[in-house]
Amino acid sequence: MAISSARSSATPPEDSAEPAGLTDVYAHPLSTRRLPKHRMPQGPHDPDTVLQLIRDELDLDGNAAQNLATFCTTWSPPQIHRLMDLSLVKNMIDKDEYPQTAEIEARCVRMLADLWHAPAGGGARGCSTTGSSEAAMLGGLALKWRWRAARQAAGKPADRPNLVCGPVQVCWEKFARYFDVELRQVPLQQDATGMRPEQLSAYVDENTIGVVAILGVTYTCDYEPVRAFAEELDALQRKTGLDVPLHVDAASGGFVAPFLHPDLEWDFRLPRVASINSSGHKYGLAPLGVGWAVWRSAEALPEELVFHVSYLGGDMPTFALNFSRPGGSVIAQYALLLGLGREGYRRVHQSCADTAAALAEQIAEAGPFTVLYDGQGALPALSYTLTDPDRAGFTLYDLSEQLRMRGWQVPAYPLPPDRGETVIQRVLVRHGISRDKADLFAEDLRHCLRRLSGTGPDAGAPRVGFHH
Structure with missing residues (x-):
C-alpha cells in the first residue's frame, strides 16, 4: 500500500506503538524523532534502540584512543572489563554488606604503603578515593588538623593557615577555598619546570600547614625535587624551629617512579614526607574512579578525621569526602597490582x-x-x-x-x-x-x-x- 509523502514525513507521537516483530532500531518510532531532552517519556522504549541511539550520540565525543591530553586510563584489557561488570553493584561505603571488597581496598593500601616505602611496623594508614583530587584534599585536611592542634596546644592562634606549593593542579585551589586555607603558590623561575627548593624560605612561616611537592607537574610532566625540598625544610627547622611537613602529590608519578626510577627518593624514605596521594586511574592503569591517599603513620592522620565502621567483628577505619561510590575500580586496581606485579608495571611504563x-x-x-x-x-x-x-x-x-x-x-x-x-x-x-x-x-x-x-x-x- 502506498504511503503519502505527508504521512511519511510526519513525526509519530511519542506513545505510538512499536511495530510487532520489527528489529531494526532505526525503524522504531523512537529513532524517527528527536530524543527527549527536558521531560521523561511517558512510556518505556525498546532497550536495544535506546542503547544504539545513545551510542550514536557518544560517537560525537572525541576518540579516547587519540586523546593525548588526559592522564587518565583510556584502554583496559578485557579481563578488567569483566571485573567492572561483576562489580557494578559493589558500594565502597557498605563495608558490612561487601566485606571482601573492603578487604581488597585494604590490601591495595598495604601494597601501596610498601611500594612507597612506609616504615615497617609503623602503622601506615590509607584509603581509596574517587580520584587523586579527593585524595589530595584529604591530605590537606590532615595537614590542617595537625597544624591547628599543635598551635592550640602551644596557646597560639590558629586562624590563618597557609599551604605552600608550586604550579599545582586546580584541586589544591579548591582545597584552599573550600577549607579556608591561604594558598601560597610559588611562581615559576625562568626555565624552571616546577617549584625550586631555594624558593621555600620566602613563603614558609609559622602558619604553614605543609608544603606540597608535585611528582609529575601537570603543566610540564617533570618531577619536582622532593628530596631537595625535604633538605631545605630540615635546614629551615634547624634555623627557625619550624617543623613543616611535606605532602607529595604523586597523582601521576606515584605509579611511575617506583618502577622507572626506583632509586629516586621522593616517598616515605624521607622522614619529612607525611602523606602521599596518587591516582589509580592515571598511570596506575585502573579504570576511571579510583585514587589513593596514604599516611606515614597513625600520628600523621588525626584520629578525629577518621570514622570507624565495624564489620565481621572487626574495625574498618574510613576517611573520605564522598559517601556511596562504586567499588569496581578499586577491585580492578587490585587485579592490576596482582596481575602485572612490579615487573609488569615497569614494562608497561618503560x-x-x-x-x-x-x-x-x-x-x-x-x-x-x-x-x-x-x-x-x-x-x-x-x-x-x-x-x-x-x-x-x-x-x-x-x-x-x-x-x-x-x-x-x-x-x-x-x-x-x-x-x-x-x-x-x-x-x-x-x-x-x-x-x-x-x-x-x-x-x-x-x-x-x-x-x-x-x-x-x-x-x-x-x-x-x-x-x-
Whole structure:
C-alpha cells in the first residue's frame, strides 16, 4: 500500500506503538524523532534502540584512543572489563554488606604503603578515593588538623593557615577555598619546570600547614625535587624551629617512579614526607574512579578525621569526602597490582617512556619547537613550546585546532605565573599509545605545520573548524 509523502514525513507521537516483530532500531518510532531532552517519556522504549541511539550520540565525543591530553586510563584489557561488570553493584561505603571488597581496598593500601616505602611496623594508614583530587584534599585536611592542634596546644592562634606549593593542579585551589586555607603558590623561575627548593624560605612561616611537592607537574610532566625540598625544610627547622611537613602529590608519578626510577627518593624514605596521594586511574592503569591517599603513620592522620565502621567483628577505619561510590575500580586496581606485579608495571611504563622519548625527538626535528621535557627522568610524556612565537606565523592554539581535524586532542595553555607568557603543548603517552600511533601523530603534526606555514599542498585552502 502506498504511503503519502505527508504521512511519511510526519513525526509519530511519542506513545505510538512499536511495530510487532520489527528489529531494526532505526525503524522504531523512537529513532524517527528527536530524543527527549527536558521531560521523561511517558512510556518505556525498546532497550536495544535506546542503547544504539545513545551510542550514536557518544560517537560525537572525541576518540579516547587519540586523546593525548588526559592522564587518565583510556584502554583496559578485557579481563578488567569483566571485573567492572561483576562489580557494578559493589558500594565502597557498605563495608558490612561487601566485606571482601573492603578487604581488597585494604590490601591495595598495604601494597601501596610498601611500594612507597612506609616504615615497617609503623602503622601506615590509607584509603581509596574517587580520584587523586579527593585524595589530595584529604591530605590537606590532615595537614590542617595537625597544624591547628599543635598551635592550640602551644596557646597560639590558629586562624590563618597557609599551604605552600608550586604550579599545582586546580584541586589544591579548591582545597584552599573550600577549607579556608591561604594558598601560597610559588611562581615559576625562568626555565624552571616546577617549584625550586631555594624558593621555600620566602613563603614558609609559622602558619604553614605543609608544603606540597608535585611528582609529575601537570603543566610540564617533570618531577619536582622532593628530596631537595625535604633538605631545605630540615635546614629551615634547624634555623627557625619550624617543623613543616611535606605532602607529595604523586597523582601521576606515584605509579611511575617506583618502577622507572626506583632509586629516586621522593616517598616515605624521607622522614619529612607525611602523606602521599596518587591516582589509580592515571598511570596506575585502573579504570576511571579510583585514587589513593596514604599516611606515614597513625600520628600523621588525626584520629578525629577518621570514622570507624565495624564489620565481621572487626574495625574498618574510613576517611573520605564522598559517601556511596562504586567499588569496581578499586577491585580492578587490585587485579592490576596482582596481575602485572612490579615487573609488569615497569614494562608497561618503560614502553610508554620509550615512545615518549622517540616522539620528543620527532617534535624537536620538526623545526619550530623547543622541547621543555623530553620524556626522560619523569612521566612518560613530553612538553614543548614554539621557539620563536612572534615569527612562527601561527600559535600553538592554531596547531591544536588543526590537529583536532584529524581527531588528535592536544592541549595548548600558558604556564603559571611568572611564565604566563609562555604557551606550551603537552603530549601524554599512556598504556594503549603504541609507537606506531605516536608516529602517525607525528606525521599528522608535520602535515599541520606545512598547512599553517603555507608550504603544504593544501596551504591555500580555506581554514575550517573542527568536525567529524
